[in-house]
Amino acid sequence: METLTSPQQQSSGPITRGCQWFKALPNKFCDKTMEIVRKTKKLGQDDPRRIVHSLKVGLALTLVSLFYYFKPLYDGFGDSAMWAVLTVVVVLEFSVGATLGKGFNRMLATFVAGGLGVGAHCLATLAGRKGEPILIATFVFIIAVIMTFMRFFPKMKARYDYGLLIFILTFCLVSVSGYRDDQVLKMAHERFSTILVGSCASLIVCICVCPVWIGEDLHNSVVTNMEKLGNFFQAFGDEYFEVSEEHDQSSENNKSYLQGYRSVLTSKSSEETMANFARWEPGHGPFGYRHPWKMYLKIGNLTRDCAYKVEALNNYLNCKIQTPVEIRGKIQGQCKRVSLECSRALKEMASTFRKMVRTRSAIVHIDSSKEAAEELKTLLRTNLWEEADLLEIIPAASVASLLLEIIECIEKISEAVNELAKAAAFRNGNATVLPEQPDSIHQGEAQNDSNTAMPVPHVAIIVAE
């Protein structure tokens, strides 16, 4: 925009204008630099693992480039050592799961496609010097078409997309270059071994230096989403029923609590990506081998269903037609109690889930919210608002009805969390409390194996589903 000429600028000479532009340049440059520095600092502070990851990539690359500097190592691989460097750049990802998935895909695909490429080359040489290119080109075409189409299968895409790509790549490289270079087998072998070295270097650096486990991220993300809903319910009661009294003071505090749930609405795709990567990860820390990652998606979906209802609740906070405060006051106590108990249930669940403790302590709050819900229902039945305008009653009544539905949602989340806790053999938090509440099938089963620390059969069955 600075290069456009305004009427004033046109009156001054081009040299003056140029000088002005040049004078402003250092300032602009400074501003821009400061902004970049600020953003960089924020990115690093938000998640310091990003800085660590960048250093890890530098470290891995420097390590692998040693192949070039040390003569004994270089003599072993020759120019192909470059493939090791290339592999590190491409394979080393932020999380262990992604790196393992890519590394495994790359190694397996190179191995299989390399072998197939050598086979295709041998077969093609039988056709003579003239027939060879035609035969090879046909093979390349067929393999490329089949593998590219396979990448559209959703299951293949989720786990083996990169492998299929590398398969096409390696098959082409090996079979096509066989036309000019007779040492195809040597080439395929070199390519595979350098990729093996590169992948292993990436994996070692990724796992040994401050590993980022994506499974842990998924676990935390699911827990945090529950907490966000919990925060909403904690703030909602006060915000809705005291909206006219002290609007400005309380809303400042509650605003962030009330808006936190919005990110839950759109968290589906990121959770699915994380679950796909997490399945590549070996057992680590509290997460055993074959940890039921798929069940996290179920909890995530139920949390999102609850978030959709929260979105509806949130609309009533900013509704044009509001129920008069005196009418709202009549259901205030029960509604606030339901909201608070829902908040406590979610936060309790989130807190024990985060620590990977198997407990049904949240059920106390769910039961308590159900009690309040019954009171609320009775209150609604007593027609205590007979003289009021129905149009004005609707918002408050809808809020009440939504709160009743949300209890069911939270109960479903609680059941899913318990299922996961059982399948993943979380350590038991309240074995003494369990026998007191034998009101569900799951609890009945939970009682039976509350003594066994690792109910492995359960894990196997549920994962097999």
Next chain:
Amino acid sequence: METLTSPQQQSSGPITRGCQWFKALPNKFCDKTMEIVRKTKKLGQDDPRRIVHSLKVGLALTLVSLFYYFKPLYDGFGDSAMWAVLTVVVVLEFSVGATLGKGFNRMLATFVAGGLGVGAHCLATLAGRKGEPILIATFVFIIAVIMTFMRFFPKMKARYDYGLLIFILTFCLVSVSGYRDDQVLKMAHERFSTILVGSCASLIVCICVCPVWIGEDLHNSVVTNMEKLGNFFQAFGDEYFEVSEEHDQSSENNKSYLQGYRSVLTSKSSEETMANFARWEPGHGPFGYRHPWKMYLKIGNLTRDCAYKVEALNNYLNCKIQTPVEIRGKIQGQCKRVSLECSRALKEMASTFRKMVRTRSAIVHIDSSKEAAEELKTLLRTNLWEEADLLEIIPAASVASLLLEIIECIEKISEAVNELAKAAAFRNGNATVLPEQPDSIHQGEAQNDSNTAMPVPHVAIIVAE
């Protein structure tokens, strides 16, 4: 599971068991094969462009591998010709936008990083044979750390993620291999020219053979989402108010209409990806250069906001506590009319938007739904349900209140669609109708430039925002 031994199997000899297993094998193999064939057929039928894309990849690879077969071409590039093959495999994506983005990223990054790598090599040779590896390793480390961290910036990630990766790759390749190979400049040049050839081959095949424009997909996806909501509203009135009368017959037809909106809820990330790719695409067909793709995201967000409310409406279809049919009957006419008019408005908008026609014909339906809404409000004010139980009234009342809110949502969508139609200079569909309804600022402006077919300044201004 087949290898597990059941008690019966244990009684028979291992040979018998082996025979049984072998006998079952062909059947199992047939079943599996049939399933794969069925799935493949479905994938191809759902989107025949997938088959075309697979054939395109095969074609492009076969074309590029010609470099190896023809001596004059091979002499020009030598073994580096492999990089062209590699580039085609990696760059050729399903859509033109993705291919252009990747190709551009790869070419630019290779060019810049290749130059920088040569520079780094020259600088390092000044340090002597012993100092060179240390200096190069330092450079590689610094570049890798900086570029990897830059990939975390959201804006960089959206557009230049692949470029940053290739930057690290090329810089490493060129600077490191300079230690063993003195012809660094030649190598960098070869690498760049082969990548240029590979990228161009991919682009030519991608654009010239049945191109898939991701911008068109985004356009269609946004339109389809509107239609899905329209379908819901079309079916909702009948389903909710006649639920008890002819539940089984009508629900079969309406079921798919009523469930279609669910995919809208989670469409955010795919729309964002499409918009990112679409920005790489040149003008094509009705989509001009600098088509305002960002505004599609705005419409998408508003449609999703509406879908959240639809989710709330849908809950009332399967609510446990239902308002008795006779009470529902009192607001049936108005609610059905609002729902139908909303459906018509959405479908009208979707239909003209799909054809890229600029018209405000949907406003007739919005106005008509507003009229019905006013009637509904009056009806709700008359307290015509005084004797009924409030708890039973709430569901129907909430449905009515949600329908009122949805009108506002649809109005917002309509405004966003008009904004886009103006910015993208859709052709005018009802210039004669416009002057009759000068009730908004946008319409006032629309009148002024209704004669100009291409109001380019608008495009520029809105894109610059």
